[in-house]
Amino acid sequence: MRPTDHLKDLSADDWIAVTRHPFTEALADGTLSEGAMLRYLEQDHLFLAGFVRLLASAVAHAPSLPDAIPAAQFLGLITGPENTYFLRAIAALGGDPDTPATPAPVTAEFQALMAQAAESKRYEQMLAVLVVAEWSYLDWATPYADRADDLPFWFGEWIALHSGGGFEGVVAYLRDQLDSVWHRLDEPERRAVEATLGLAVALERRFFDAAQDGFAQP
Numbered sequence: 001m002r003p004t005d006h007l008k009d010l011s012a013d014d015w016i017a018v019t020r021h022p023f024t025e026a027l028a029d030g031t032l033s034e035g036a037m038l039r040y041l042e043q044d045h046l047f048l049a050g051f052v053r054l055l056a057s058a059v060a061h062a063p064s065l066p067d068a069i070p071a072a073q074f075l076g077l078i079t080g081p082e083n084t085y086f087l088r089a090i091a092a093l094g095g096d097p098d099t100p101a102t103p104a105p106v107t108a109e110f111q112a113l114m115a116q117a118a119e120s121k122r123y124e125q126m127l128a129v130l131v132v133a134e135w136s137y138l139d140w141a142t143p144y145a146d147r148a149d150d151l152p153f154w155f156g157e158w159i160a161l162h163s164g165g166g167f168e169g170v171v172a173y174l175r176d177q178l179d180s181v182w183h184r185l186d187e188p189e190r191r192a193v194e195a196t197l198g199l200a201v202a203l204e205r206r207f208f209d210a211a212q213d214g215f216a217q218p
């Protein structure tokens with residue numbers, strides 16, 4: 001079994017909760033309220049700031065240039081079209097894209113986990129969080145890919161950004177990186193990857209749970 005399949009299986013319950021969540025079901029049905037989508041995107045834009053630093057750290061710690069290049073290109077996508085999506089969608093939903101929201105507790109925990117991984121100097125720790133973030137989004141979004149064009153852009157583009165061949169390639173690359181580094185880890189390092197990856201899946205679940213009740217705002 002691939003190490004990344006083993007790692008996902010350790011969090012099977014949380015994984016299913018994340019990838020078949022009522023929040024993303026409502027998003028893909030177009031029934032999610034605009035207020036709930038706005039509050040989700042405001043919190044997720046804060047997530048993105050930590051994610052960019054984490055991905056940049058992974059670029060810096062990749063063992064070779066060919067290992068670094070797909071992550072570097074993905075960094076361009078996230079800081080380009082994806083960031084622009086955030087700015088357009090937050091504005092269209094009535095928010096102010098220039099004023100960062102106050103981090104909700106789960107957002108702050110996610111930021112702390114990403115900062116810890118980014119500063120760990122351990123490539124496998126960075127990959128543990130990156131694999132969860134991208135693979136779980138690919139899994140929830142893929143079944144809805146054919147609906148993206150029929151939805152308002154703030155729903156449809158969010159699905160399109162996390163499905164399709166290009167994004168599948170990103171996830172395949174991140175999994176390959178973690179699968180290869182896994183074989184060079186000793187037992188304590190493997191247990192540490194399992195712990196970080198499990199924490200990341202649990203936080204993804206709590207993030208959607210919180211998003212579903214508007215991050216505790218009316």
Ligand SMILES: Cc1ncc(CO)c(N)n1
Binds near residue numbers: 044047132133204207
């Ligand atoms: C919380 C969260 N996890 C993963 C992704 C995918 O990048 C995202 N945008 N937000």
